[in-house]
Amino acid sequence: MTNKNETYRTRVSLLHRITQQRDEKSWDDFVLYYRDFIYLICIKMNMSHHEADEVVQQVLIKLWNHFPNFEYDESKRFRSWLCRIIQNTCRDFFRKIKSQNKLKDKVQENGFKKLSLSEIDTIADNEWNDYLSSLALEKIRDQFSEKIINIFIRLANGESPQDLEKEYELKPKVIYVYSKRVRDRLKDELRRLREELE
Amino acid sequence: MSDSPERKYIRVIPNLSKFLECDDLEHDFPLSNEMNSDKRYFEGEEIGRGGMKKILLTNDKLTSRNVALATLIRTEDPNQTENFFREAKLTARLQHPCIVPVYDAGYTKEQQPFFTMKPVDGENLQDYIKTLKSDADKNFQERVDIFSKICDAMAYAHAQNIIHLDLKPENIYLGEFGEVLVGDWGLAKRLHKESHEMDIPDLEIQNDKTLHGVIKGTPGYMAPEQINKGLGESDHFCDIYALGGILYELLCSETPNQGKDLEDVLRNTLDGVQKKPSKINPNVPVSLESIAMKSLAVRKEDRYNSVKEIIEDIKKFQGGFITSAEQSSFLKSLCYLFKRHKLVSVLIGLLVISSIVFIIQVYQEKLQVSREKQRAESQKVIAIEQKEKAEKAFQLFKTAQNERNTISKKASPRLLSVGLKDLTGFNFDSARENIQLAVLWSPENRDAQISRACFLLITQKFTQAVQVFDSLENRDRHLQKIYDLAKKYASIKVNDEIFLDTNTMKEFLKDCKKIYYLPISSQNTIRLMLHIVNYAYLQDFYTTEDKIELANFAMTNTNPLGSKWELKWRTNNSKFDIDLSNNKSIFSVKALHSLPIRKLNLANSSIKNIEGLFGSSVSELDIRNCRINGIDLKALKNLKTLKLNKTQSPMLRLRGVEIIRQ
Numbered sequence: 001m002t003n004k005n006e007t008y009r010t011r012v013s014l015l016h017r018i019t020q021q022r023d024e025k026s027w028d029d030f031v032l033y034y035r036d037f038i039y040l041i042c043i044k045m046n047m048s049h050h051e052a053d054e055v056v057q058q059v060l061i062k063l064w065n066h067f068p069n070f071e072y073d074e075s076k077r078f079r080s081w082l083c084r085i086i087q088n089t090c091r092d093f094f095r096k097i098k099s100q101n102k103l104k105d106k107v108q109e110n111g112f113k114k115l116s117l118s119e120i121d122t123i124a125d126n127e128w129n130d131y132l133s134s135l136a137l138e139k140i141r142d143q144f145s146e147k148i149i150n151i152f153i154r155l156a157n158g159e160s161p162q163d164l165e166k167e168y169e170l171k172p173k174v175i176y177v178y179s180k181r182v183r184d185r186l187k188d189e190l191r192r193l194r195e196e197l198e
Numbered sequence: 199m200s201d202s203p204e205r206k207y208i209r210v211i212p213n214l215s216k217f218l219e220c221d222d223l224e225h226d227f228p229l230s231n232e233m234n235s236d237k238r239y240f241e242g243e244e245i246g247r248g249g250m251k252k253i254l255l256t257n258d259k260l261t262s263r264n265v266a267l268a269t270l271i272r273t274e275d276p277n278q279t280e281n282f283f284r285e286a287k288l289t290a291r292l293q294h295p296c297i298v299p300v301y302d303a304g305y306t307k308e309q310q311p312f313f314t315m316k317p318v319d320g321e322n323l324q325d326y327i328k329t330l331k332s333d334a335d336k337n338f339q340e341r342v343d344i345f346s347k348i349c350d351a352m353a354y355a356h357a358q359n360i361i362h363l364d365l366k367p368e369n370i371y372l373g374e375f376g377e378v379l380v381g382d383w384g385l386a387k388r389l390h391k392e393s394h395e396m397d398i399p400d401l402e403i404q405n406d407k408t409l410h411g412v413i414k415g416t417p418g419y420m421a422p423e424q425i426n427k428g429l430g431e432s433d434h435f436c437d438i439y440a441l442g443g444i445l446y447e448l449l450c451s452e453t454p455n456q457g458k459d460l461e462d463v464l465r466n467t468l469d470g471v472q473k474k475p476s477k478i479n480p481n482v483p484v485s486l487e488s489i490a491m492k493s494l495a496v497r498k499e500d501r502y503n504s505v506k507e508i509i510e511d512i513k514k515f516q517g518g519f520i521t522s523a524e525q526s527s528f529l530k531s532l533c534y535l536f537k538r539h540k541l542v543s544v545l546i547g548l549l550v551i552s553s554i555v556f557i558i559q560v561y562q563e564k565l566q567v568s569r570e571k572q573r574a575e576s577q578k579v580i581a582i583e584q585k586e587k588a589e590k591a592f593q594l595f596k597t598a599q600n601e602r603n604t605i606s607k608k609a610s611p612r613l614l615s616v617g618l619k620d621l622t623g624f625n626f627d628s629a630r631e632n633i634q635l636a637v638l639w640s641p642e643n644r645d646a647q648i649s650r651a652c653f654l655l656i657t658q659k660f661t662q663a664v665q666v667f668d669s670l671e672n673r674d675r676h677l678q679k680i681y682d683l684a685k686k687y688a689s690i691k692v693n694d695e696i697f698l699d700t701n702t703m704k705e706f707l708k709d710c711k712k713i714y715y716l717p718i719s720s721q722n723t724i725r726l727m728l729h730i731v732n733y734a735y736l737q738d739f740y741t742t743e744d745k746i747e748l749a750n751f752a753m754t755n756t757n758p759l760g761s762k763w764e765l766k767w768r769t770n771n772s773k774f775d776i777d778l779s780n781n782k783s784i785f786s787v788k789a790l791h792s793l794p795i796r797k798l799n800l801a802n803s804s805i806k807n808i809e810g811l812f813g814s815s816v817s818e819l820d821i822r823n824c825r826i827n828g829i830d831l832k833a834l835k836n837l838k839t840l841k842l843n844k845t846q847s848p849m850l851r852l853r854g855v856e857i858i859r860q
Binding site: 068 | 206208211212214215217218229232758783807
């Protein structure tokens with residue numbers, strides 16, 4: 001996985017590539033990196049998994065059709081453009097559901113929060129870093145044993161090595177060493193991802 | 199919708215980026231951090247207890263090693279504390295590989311006096327002697343090795359003017375890897391002889407106290423002068439006596455001074471009533487017995503003068519020389535000479551005797567026996583050879599069979615990937631052959647089966663496709679959808695030999711697009727549509743108009759939604775002239791690949807990539823004002839004429855292509 005990525009790391013960022021070249025590969029990469037991020041924002045807007053799943057697809061379809069119109073500038077502006085598309089899609093989506101429910105004479109509550117564009121922007125900004133880090137973690141996962149990754153995630157969730165000591169039968173010192181190994185590798189991967197996406 | 203969110207989307211870990219940013223010192227420099235911890239030793243289990251101290255096995259936080267921690271049981275008596283530290287300092291002074299090393303000493307945070315040593319958790323010499331008793335081992339080499347190490351330690355201690363005064367097998371520890379450690383220096387004291395060394399003044403004071411009246415030491419190993427002060431002062435001769443006792447016990451597994459009760463033992467010690475070790479164990483070498491008995495002499499003058507002399511005698515024994523403790527005579531010396539050069543002596547004797555016997559016997563018997571034996575041998579050899587041959591042949595047959603099987607298993611995925619590559623290049627005949635071969639070579643190759651089913655679907659053989667899908671178990675959602683599609687059209691068109699009419703064909707293409715419901719995998723959908731439509735172009739069943747209608751439909755569906763456009767076309771001898779000029783929303787022309795095109799006009803269009811036309815029949819191409827890479831033009835094998843504007847350059851030499859500039 002990594003090796004493959006190294007090869008198309010070549011200079012130009014992903015957004016630049018997708019607007020300029022518009023080849024299959026750039027689009028595949030784009031979906032790989034952004035699909036889960038769109039999903040994450042939907043979930044943060046209090047949608048259920050199925051609703052979010054549906055919205056993600058509609059957003060991607062819109063992006064696929066609108067990309068020729070998008071002028072590449074820099075990532076910050078792209079993200080707010082993305083947010084606007086997400087907002088519109090959500091609005092349409094829930095409007096449609098509402099009218100369907102009315103037809104069937106059903107009143108169904110959903111937890112979806114209507115948010116202003118700036119609110120969505122804030123969510124996107126807040127989640128972006130955690131999202132990228134998690135994406136990076138996903139990419140380096142193969143390079144470590146499952147146990148080490150689990151230990152690292154639990155540490156990141158705020159547990160202390162002393163808590164884990166008994167469960168894994170490892171000394172805290174060893175847990176620190178494991179964690180540091182993952183951290184260092186993760187930071188490298190994150191730097192690479194940022195170069196490509198920002 | 200059985201997919202769980204965890205499987206489909208990345209699980210985002212909240213605050214992971216913050217966790218990465220904040221550099222935690224404890225995290226990054228765990229060792230340096232640990233060195234700052236204030237508690238060094240932790241409570242451990244008790245492994246020993248003496249009169250005034252107990253020993254715990256604990257872990258030293260700073261060096262991360264196990265140590266034996268000695269602490270005082272009762273700390274009220276300052277004299278005891280003093281004695282305790284005296285032992286610690288005195289032992290610490292002795293730095294020798296065969297003496298238990300002291301690492302650290304002082305007060306703990308709770309004001310508890312302590313010192314730490316190397317933990318000696320193996321067996322001690324007493325345990326070792328007990329195992330000797332049950333095991334009538336004639337080899338004295340190991341025992342002598344252990345003893346000489348004890349002597350080395352004592353020689354060193356005496357050189358430091360320190361005497362042990364409580365040497366006994368219990369106080370000598372053996373490690374697994376040949377370590378011999380002399381410990382328990384609780385009764386040890388410094389000699390006054392050279393008192394210009396004043397570095398530990400308290401020791402001098404303490405010495406008087408140990409001497410005071412009471413008997414100190416262990417009955418049975420104590421020297422006579424330790425029991426009866428009238429015989430002289432306690433000095434290094436006491437240790438030599440005790441060393442003799444240890445050697446005695448190593449030789450015959452019994453203590454030298456025995457008796458009914460304590461008094462009896464002490465009396466026997468004073469009188470020097472001891473059995474000779476050889477009376478108990480007849481295997482004991484005389485020289486070792488002499489060394490032990492000389493060390494155990496009642497009068498100091500009769501013993502060795504120093505431990506060094508014992509060591510010398512032990513070395514003599516090991517080298518096979520006569521020891522100083524034995525009465526030497528010529529015969530004895532000769533005996534030792536024989537022992538030292540055992541091998542040579544025995545060889546000489548054997549050589550003389552055996553050569554005579556051999557010469558006589560061998561000549562008589564050999565002649566008779568050898569002939570018969572030879573015959574038998576040669577037959578045996580032939581039989582063995584034949585058996586080996588048969589086994590080899592069988593082995594060869596087996597490996598060949600295995601190889602065939604593995605080759606076909608390995609070949610299957612390769613064939614499949616070749617087949618799929620053919621499919622990508624719209625080379626349908628070759629693709630069909632390779633995919634079928636892949637299935638044939640390894641029917642359990644699931645990927646090959648799936649590809650075969652998809653291929654049948656592409657070629658509109660729905661009934662057969664359904665049959666293949668039926669045989670595949672555990673279908674995931676995508677596969678299920680393709681399967682449903684095949685079933686639907688199998689019911690519309692049962693006969694695999696005919697084709698769908700144009701309108702149904704359009705429905706079919708539309709349904710294909712719905713299979714993958716994510717646009718990414720839209721690439722897969724598009725691929726499937728492209729294959730279906732390109733295959734249809736090659737069928738005579740469809741008329742020219744049908745083909746153009748399909749091409750128009752496919753082009754619309756494989757390019758992003760944009761302004762509606764029509765394919766402009768003309769026919770010329772059943773070949774097409776297609777005009778896509780001035781279209782700004784076209785990116786892919788793969789949907790035209792297998793059409794019999796003669797002229798293709800892409801002037802002023804948004805097309806950048808004509809890779810999809812690899813191997814197509816286009817012979818005249820107009821790419822004025824297009825941003826098409828010159829290398830892609832190589833893909834057009836039948837290209838004869840190329841139209842460019844005045845500034846465009848094809849970037850590479852195109853042989854046999856006429857370039858027209860307009």
